[in-house]
Amino acid sequence: MAFTEFRPLDEKSLIEYIKAVPFLYSKLGSDLKVKEVGDGNLNFVYIVISHARYFVMKQALPYMRCIGESWSMTKERAYFEAVALTELGRLSLEHVPKVCHFDLTMSLIGMHYLEPPHIIVKKGLIAGIEYPLLAEHVKIRCKDTLFHIPPLSFHHGAQTFAEFCGNMELCRLTEQVVFSDPSKVSQYNHWTSPYLDRDAEALREGNVLKLEVAELKSKFCERDQALLHGDLHTSSVMVTHESTQVLDPDFAFYWPMGFDIGAFLGNLILAFFFAQDGHADQVNDRKTYKEWILRTIEDTWNLFNKKFIALWDEHKDGSGEAYLPAIYNNPELQQLVQKKFMEDLFHYTLGFGAAKMIRRIVDVAHVEDFESITDASRRADCGHRALEVAKLLLKERRKFHAITELFQPFKNSS
Ligand code: ADP
Ligand code: SR1
Structure with a gap:
């Protein structure tokens, strides 16, 4: 069977596809089993099992999986996901699954399988599992990919930037669902x-x-600061106790960097309310686990902050344009500039994180931590409290100077 035109695959036709592609056939052979395991909002994910190895194939169809054909969506998102996996993998090799195959016609990516016990962070949070290295790894991954911004060091190329400008449809979707839909009546809210x-x-x-929200949305649309993952929530990260892998960057684009860190922290804050209060029972009140989540939130920001400043110091005489050594090579001024930059980033991180929390409670795409609380009034109670915190963060974020200040009330009450 030739695959010269796009067609949606299924478990059976994917085997035909693999047999028809010499590279895949040589790696995987013909004795294959395929299982569709996708649980995300957008795409179809197949685990391919051959006697020799496991492999992942991911296909984008011209619509959104969670809604169906009534919400059409460019299948070219697979191209941007493949380019982003490669680019983000180049910057942070140990934390991104390797792409081994890409077929533009079929909107199909082949990548390394993250074998068990790798699990989606969100599922680990619902199950109450602690991951001691999560904050450290997310920090490494964020500083690897976020430090290379023009004002501080010239690492990303004009060509990559130009390439991602093609990912406009997913940019528009993010602008809509994160910043607009929660503030208005919208079909799928x-x-x-x-x-x-x-x-x-x-x-x-x-x-x-x-x-x-208007200020955040303007900032989001106007500022092409760094190449972001674009959808860095706790379902985009797979973990074990030793490994942290970031997947699913089909929303990758150049955006203000607080949007990625904010998404991750916002989702952990949601987990604090949903996965824990909503799933606590008589056997496990989840108090200790909630403390771990708060520690992970604080550590993620604090470790990132510290490492980012250290990198900045290391590169202060480098090729960054904004803080030229001839002007800023004075330790006191350097410190003031860094303090201002990081405080600004912190406030935007909180704002973006809060916007992401709100959308997950009222827009089209909810989160499993929330949806898996079967008792509606209990679920709503968690949602209400999370919304109150998100609104407070949105309105008062500029009053916070350290992440530890945020959670003081919960430490006393949790
Ligand atoms: P979507 O783009 O639809 O959000 P995801 O990339 O999040 O899809 O993948 C959906 C699911 O497929 C993940 O939750 C995970 O369980 C599984 N998955 C995706 N990529 C891999 C991989 N490289 N290794 C193992 N499992 C994977
Ligand atoms: C209709 S919005 C679908 C959502 O799924 C993805 O995971 C992104 O978060 C996107 O906003």
């Missing part, structure tokens, strides 16, 4: 009704909130 009806209405009516 949903929440735990009737419990959260009033909360959803408050989001649509709050002028102060809308002002803050």
